[in-house]
Amino acid sequence: MRKILVVVILALVSQMAVAQEKNKKVEMQVAGKCEMCKARIEKAALGVKGVKYALWDVPSHQLSLVLDERKTNPMQVKMALVEVGHDTKELKATDEAYNSVHPCCQYREDSNDDSGHH
Numbered sequence: 001m002r003k004i005l006v007v008v009i010l011a012l013v014s015q016m017a018v019a020q021e022k023n024k025k026v027e028m029q030v031a032g033k034c035e036m037c038k039a040r041i042e043k044a045a046l047g048v049k050g051v052k053y054a055l056w057d058v059p060s061h062q063l064s065l066v067l068d069e070r071k072t073n074p075m076q077v078k079m080a081l082v083e084v085g086h087d088t089k090e091l092k093a094t095d096e097a098y099n100s101v102h103p104c105c106q107y108r109e110d111s112n113d114d115s116g117h118h
Contacts, residue, residue, distance in 0.1 A: 020069035023052065028074060030056060030063045031087040031107045040101070044084045048077050 030041055038056045041063060045054035050071025056063045065077060075090070082093040085101040087108075098108065 022068050022070065023066050024069045026065045026067060026074050026077075028063050028065075028078065029061050029089050030081055031061060032056065032058070033105055033107045034058065036102055037086065037105045037107075040084050040105070041081060041086055044080045044086070045077050048072050048080050051077060 032038065032041055035058065038058055041056040042054045045051050045056075045063065045065060048067075050068040051065060052068065053066035054063065063081075065074075067074075067077070078088040078091045081088055082091045083097060085093045085097040085099075085105075087093055087098075098106070
Protein backbone atom coordinates (compact mmCIF):
# COMPACT_ATOMS: atom_id res chain seq x y z
CA MET A 1 0.00 0.00 0.00
CA ARG A 2 2.80 2.36 0.86
CA LYS A 3 4.43 1.84 -2.55
CA ILE A 4 1.19 2.81 -4.33
CA LEU A 5 0.94 5.97 -2.23
CA VAL A 6 4.50 6.97 -3.20
CA VAL A 7 3.68 6.42 -6.89
CA VAL A 8 0.52 8.53 -6.59
CA ILE A 9 2.43 11.34 -4.85
CA LEU A 10 5.17 11.27 -7.51
CA ALA A 11 2.56 11.40 -10.26
CA LEU A 12 0.91 14.43 -8.65
CA VAL A 13 4.23 16.23 -8.19
CA SER A 14 5.21 15.66 -11.82
CA GLN A 15 1.79 16.97 -12.93
CA MET A 16 2.32 20.15 -10.90
CA ALA A 17 5.71 20.71 -12.56
CA VAL A 18 3.98 20.90 -15.94
CA ALA A 19 1.52 23.47 -14.62
CA GLN A 20 2.14 27.15 -15.21
CA GLU A 21 4.67 28.66 -12.84
CA LYS A 22 3.90 31.54 -10.54
CA ASN A 23 7.52 32.76 -10.59
CA LYS A 24 8.89 31.78 -14.00
CA LYS A 25 12.36 33.15 -14.78
CA VAL A 26 12.73 34.30 -18.39
CA GLU A 27 15.58 35.98 -20.26
CA MET A 28 15.43 37.67 -23.64
CA GLN A 29 17.49 39.95 -25.86
CA VAL A 30 16.11 43.48 -26.20
CA ALA A 31 17.80 46.11 -28.37
CA GLY A 32 18.81 49.37 -26.75
CA LYS A 33 21.83 51.47 -25.84
CA CYS A 34 21.74 53.43 -22.60
CA GLU A 35 20.30 54.10 -19.15
CA MET A 36 17.28 55.85 -20.72
CA CYS A 37 16.61 52.68 -22.73
CA LYS A 38 17.00 50.64 -19.55
CA ALA A 39 14.35 52.70 -17.75
CA ARG A 40 11.95 52.53 -20.73
CA ILE A 41 12.42 48.77 -21.24
CA GLU A 42 11.99 47.91 -17.55
CA LYS A 43 8.94 50.19 -17.21
CA ALA A 44 7.30 48.61 -20.28
CA ALA A 45 7.99 45.08 -19.01
CA LEU A 46 6.73 45.86 -15.51
CA GLY A 47 3.62 47.42 -17.05
CA VAL A 48 2.53 43.97 -18.26
CA LYS A 49 0.17 42.39 -15.75
CA GLY A 50 1.90 39.36 -14.23
CA VAL A 51 5.49 40.63 -14.56
CA LYS A 52 6.96 40.77 -11.07
CA TYR A 53 10.58 41.70 -11.82
CA ALA A 54 12.42 43.19 -14.78
CA LEU A 55 16.11 44.07 -15.08
CA TRP A 56 17.73 45.06 -18.38
CA ASP A 57 21.52 44.91 -18.61
CA VAL A 58 22.93 47.68 -20.85
CA PRO A 59 26.14 45.91 -22.08
CA SER A 60 24.56 42.51 -22.81
CA HIS A 61 21.07 43.77 -23.84
CA GLN A 62 19.70 40.91 -21.72
CA LEU A 63 16.32 41.43 -20.06
CA SER A 64 15.80 39.21 -17.01
CA LEU A 65 12.20 38.74 -15.92
CA VAL A 66 10.20 36.95 -13.27
CA LEU A 67 6.63 36.50 -14.37
CA ASP A 68 3.46 34.71 -13.40
CA GLU A 69 2.67 32.38 -16.31
CA ARG A 70 -0.94 32.23 -15.16
CA LYS A 71 -1.29 35.93 -16.05
CA THR A 72 1.15 36.57 -18.91
CA ASN A 73 3.79 35.07 -21.20
CA PRO A 74 7.06 36.25 -22.79
CA MET A 75 5.34 37.18 -26.08
CA GLN A 76 3.04 39.64 -24.29
CA VAL A 77 6.13 41.28 -22.76
CA LYS A 78 7.78 41.46 -26.20
CA MET A 79 4.67 43.11 -27.61
CA ALA A 80 4.85 45.76 -24.86
CA LEU A 81 8.56 46.34 -25.62
CA VAL A 82 8.07 46.92 -29.34
CA GLU A 83 5.23 49.33 -28.55
CA VAL A 84 7.77 51.59 -26.76
CA GLY A 85 10.30 51.28 -29.60
CA HIS A 86 12.59 48.38 -28.65
CA ASP A 87 13.22 45.39 -30.94
CA THR A 88 13.36 41.80 -29.71
CA LYS A 89 14.57 38.79 -31.67
CA GLU A 90 11.03 37.81 -32.68
CA LEU A 91 9.33 41.20 -32.94
CA LYS A 92 10.46 44.52 -34.39
CA ALA A 93 9.18 47.91 -33.30
CA THR A 94 7.32 49.89 -35.95
CA ASP A 95 9.28 52.77 -37.45
CA GLU A 96 6.85 55.13 -35.73
CA ALA A 97 7.51 53.58 -32.29
CA TYR A 98 11.26 53.40 -32.93
CA ASN A 99 11.44 57.01 -34.09
CA SER A 100 9.63 58.13 -30.92
CA VAL A 101 12.58 57.16 -28.70
CA HIS A 102 15.21 59.77 -27.85
CA PRO A 103 17.85 60.12 -30.63
CA CYS A 104 20.62 58.83 -28.34
CA CYS A 105 18.56 55.68 -27.78
CA GLN A 106 18.27 54.82 -31.47
CA TYR A 107 20.18 51.57 -31.81
CA ARG A 108 19.48 50.51 -35.39
CA GLU A 109 22.59 50.72 -37.57
CA ASP A 110 20.66 51.53 -40.74
CA SER A 111 18.77 54.49 -39.25
CA ASN A 112 17.87 57.01 -41.91
CA ASP A 113 20.18 59.98 -41.72
CA ASP A 114 18.20 63.14 -42.39
CA SER A 115 21.32 65.22 -43.09
CA GLY A 116 20.22 65.91 -46.66
CA HIS A 117 22.62 63.43 -48.29
CA HIS A 118 20.77 61.17 -50.71
